[in-house]
Amino acid sequence: MELKDKLTQGLVQVYTGNGKGKTTAALGLGLRAAGHGLEVEMIQYMKGSTYSGELFSTEQLSNFNIRQFGKGCPYAAGIRQGLMKCTACGDCFFKGEEDKDKKVHLKFVEWAYQYTKQVLGAGKKDLVILDEVNNALRYDLLKVEEILDLIKLKSDKTELVLTGRGMPEEILERADLVTEMKAIKHPYEQGIKSRWGIEY
Template sequence: MIHIYTGNGKGKTTAALGLMIRAAGAGKKIFFGQFVKGMAYSEVTIINGQIPQIDHQLFGRKCFIKRDPEPEDYKAAQAGLHKVKELIKSGRYDMMVLDELNIALYYKLFSLEEVLAMLENLPENIELVITGRYAPPELIEKADLVTEMKEIRHYYQNGVKARKGIEF
């Protein structure tokens, strides 16, 4: 199945992490690839130290959300997508989480056509989870499950900065 967690509300990566923990508890092998992000967030500390069923890799450099992507950002994302394609073919994983893939698509770090072609060749035994705002309609159409996180209120609007262990 293909899952998409999208929308402007908080909780997309968090939902994917919960699903990964559930799958790990069931003895499944998981790959957690994070696009755009170049910093290991707090969840990575516990995953790398305590949950051996989850393999993690960053496919970003530094946050460019407030600037234009640089050539190195494109290279990192494209190398990440190439790696994901190889891992899909390997059959090594029961679940693959592609965190912020939608953001990488939004910034055109690689093409939607390339992602859709990858999904055409997705083996039936892989549960694929894609997160990030701005999921394109073509990807939503391809998915088996789509959840939209809708922001109603966020303390960020009141000047609260991102907090370790909550937002990162």
């Protein structure tokens, strides 16, 4: 068997729920796959922080690519260099209909969706992760039917992972594996903010 024929069967996985760990679990799967020589593509919807640790780690791996499609953090350069921490200002997050930058967020989602179609259509990646794709659904920047179209587009030998809280039932029904992260306790409730090296 040639090394390129690595996955004999590609399934659809969903990591959802209100607990922490959805992106982390997807990254763990990506790391495992990359370690076996599989080609991994992580497409992050509505994320543009440019300072998350996974961006630096995967730079060392030629077969694990991360593309971010989201509004950037105004303090990213300082955070990336360790000069400051994330202040949780929320400027890089979409705030809903009242957000003055809604058109900017929508454009990033459109770019992410087109890029996802391109990647899945080419069928060259063994594992494709659509990180936080459900944020685009929750805010009506994407439709459920569009995600179902992406699932149809994937190759039989491509594993597809979707992450995000509150994943719609239609997508859960189409998935082969669904994991729900349940929030039981979180340091945020004790006033502990996101920590460099752990949460980002």
